[in-house]
Amino acid sequence: MIAYFAMEIGLDDRIPTYSGGLGTLAGDTLYAYADIGVPAVGITLLYKKGYVSQRITPSGMQLDFDNPWDYKKILKPTNLQLDINFGGLVQKFTAWEYSIIGREEVKVFFLDASLPENDPEIRKLNDRLYYDDGVFRLRQEILLGIGGYRLLKALGYNISVYHINESHSAFLVVELIKELGSRKEVRKKCVFTTHTPVPAGHDRFPVDMVKQELKTYDQMDWEKEAEEGFINLSNLSINYSEKVNAVSYKHMFVSSNIFPECKIDYVTNGVYHRRWINWEIQELLNDYIPGWEENPVLLGQVYNVPSELLLKAHMKIKSDLINLVNKLTDSSFSDDTLTICVARRVTAYKRNNLILSDLEKLKYIAEHKGDIQIIFAGKAHPKDGVGKEMIADIVNKSKKLKTMTRNVKVAFLENYSIDMAKLLVSGCDLWLNNPRRPYEASGTSGMKAGMNGVLNFSVWDGWWLEGGIEGVNGWGIGPKKRWDDLSESDDKEDLEDLYGKLAHIILPMFYNRQDEWVRMMKNSIATIGPYFNTYRMAYEYIGKIYQIGLR
Structure with a gap:
């Protein structure tokens, strides 16, 4: 026992x-x-x-x-x-x-x-x-x-x-x-x-x-x-x-x-696949990969699922997520826009607000490459002043973006919880994780997203160093160091890579090459589901x- x-x-x-x-x-x-x-x-x-x-005031506190x-x-x-x-x-x-x-x-x-x-x-x-x-x-x-x-x-x-x-x-x-x-x-x-x-x-x-x-x-x-x-x-x-x-x-x-x-x-x-894979996806898996619940190794056979059905299931979940965002905020999100999610505990090393570091650059990327929607969620510890400042920064920059452009929309959802996470990890298009290397011990939210066919965009740290395959099931951010290299991330270097891949790889594929995107969704389930599960x-x-x- x-x-x-x-x-x-x-x-x-x-x-x-x-x-x-x-x-x-x-x-x-x-x-x-x-x-x-x-x-x-x-x-x-x-x-x-x-x-x-958690309650967020209009000023972001x-x-x-x-x-x-x-x-x-x-x-x-x-x-x-x-x-x-x-x-x-x-x-x-x-x-x-x-x-x-x-x-x-x-x-x-x-x-x-x-x-x-x-x-x-x-x-x-x-x-x-x-x-x-x-x-x-x-x-x-x-x-x-x-x-x-x-x-x-x-x-x-x-x-x-x-x-x-x-x-x-x-x-x-x-x-x-x-x-x-x-x-x-x-x-x-x-x-x-x-x-x-x-x-x-x-x-x-x-x-x-x-x-x-x-x-x-x-x-x-x-x-x-x-x-x-x-x-x-x-x-x-x-x-x-x-x-x-x-x-x-x-x-x-x-x-x-x-x-x-x-x-x-x-x-x-x-992660416990039976808890985290959305029921819309589960129904597809039941039809095309019977036995996947008892034996998650079978998730490697997700290529048997017709691409149009996988995309349809994802769009239904995404619609539910967008409806939730629009119900809880005044962000006016839409179903056909690339939706990025940053949802985790808010604390300094996780750099939750990194993507908002250069609003002019983000605006330029969205106006020239395709619209972007970003959902933030997560709680700061009551005594973590830096974490609370990061939440305020996200809220205030989201307001600033409203006056700058219609091409980038940002929402912050209060009271991140298990039930909310289930919808976020399955309903967004891209799961963004950019902690400061090497301080992500493992990370599990990206595993949950990956099992739902959501693509990971993550710093090369923790589990992603084992599970990430560049351009196959997602993309890495910053340099991929040796296992025993304990040097820290450089914020500027990571930010440049984040913006560069978003502008030149991710947005063009999402808006112009849907078949490639869906292929990567299948790759994500096939490469992450069979191994990164609690069985x-x-x-x-x-x-x-x-x-x-x-x-």
Whole structure:
């Protein structure tokens, strides 16, 4: 039995306890485990106020609101109450259950310490995801790791492998040390997946704070685990895990540079094809490629689908997307215009607003090569000032473009979510991803788009270095460096390449050579669908990573 620990798990839109790619990946993974019969259980936290409900003011400012949801109608109570210690404070917690039904039933447990008898500060731990980085976050991660471990014990699970996804649940190792007695024995039970490509992104806490909150665990020598007065949870996870993996081949080199003492493997992420391929496309696949759901390798046979039917299905989805944009904004989009989508978490390294860097050039390209529509969506973290400034920049430049030209239209959609993403990844024509290399650990949104026949236009980083074939299933942005080259992107160089390919390759093909475009749509499904799915990913975890605990 695999115990899959994650700070956020994106299962569906009714459960807003996820913020982005990490959460939706966790949800996709557990759906795949259920389908292919991997005995697994998911552990996460209950956030009663969700992550962030986003509102954009006319001036482009992001306002952050709670996103409460009726968890009692969606989750089932376990009616268990267990003890957990925060410093000298003994508190209670319970858990709520969600079931994913496939060949195997995979249960996901949402831990909840917001009980009436608990201290008010502890009850707040179940308010919001990623709310604070200090002792509040530390306590959330103690609840996740130690609380999750105790819950599984109380429910009688026999766990072979504890899968620490990102380091948020690292404190489960202190319970394992207490039970098994040695680091060597704990390592046989734990694996760690790192998703973060920058040193600053790894959680760390002052050693004195950790010692205070975990003072009942006298078997841990926190001074020995500390580095420069801090406990780094990624290093803690690495020290107590037999296997450590990155989430793409390129990310393995990036992670090895961050953790040079550690041998790091890789399993490139995938997406749950049954969730992300639009039902219009699914109906076509059912007619022409029966069995694709159970065996996504068969998506390589998409050439059996008549081109006119694939295009017709795409145009129906695109029409639904355009209708949504026009309903939510005053952008006046049209169905026959090249529609580019930039939808992801808004933060500095993702350079979400890069395409709007030179409005005069963008205007010139559109007026001479063909009209352009761009849809932006994504939330900035409430404390990410730079991310919020990027949203304001997008909103204000979209207004400026309205006064400059009728050939470029821009819309920003509030409250990016799983359901909105399903329409965006299947309804646009071109999926634009331009993070600063080499900081895209993997990226999964482009995989979802590619499986729907949407063409990728992406920086050569993360998964695209493995899956992208220039001019066949999409286009790259900027130089394609060696795997071990960790140099950063140059904004100017990438922007020139972006504008150049848009003007001289992408727009002319879209407007003048539709047969070539549809051929590339098929190439996209055929090259991306069979490999970049969570079934393949799950089998790789079983064979490469979990093997240590399943033998």
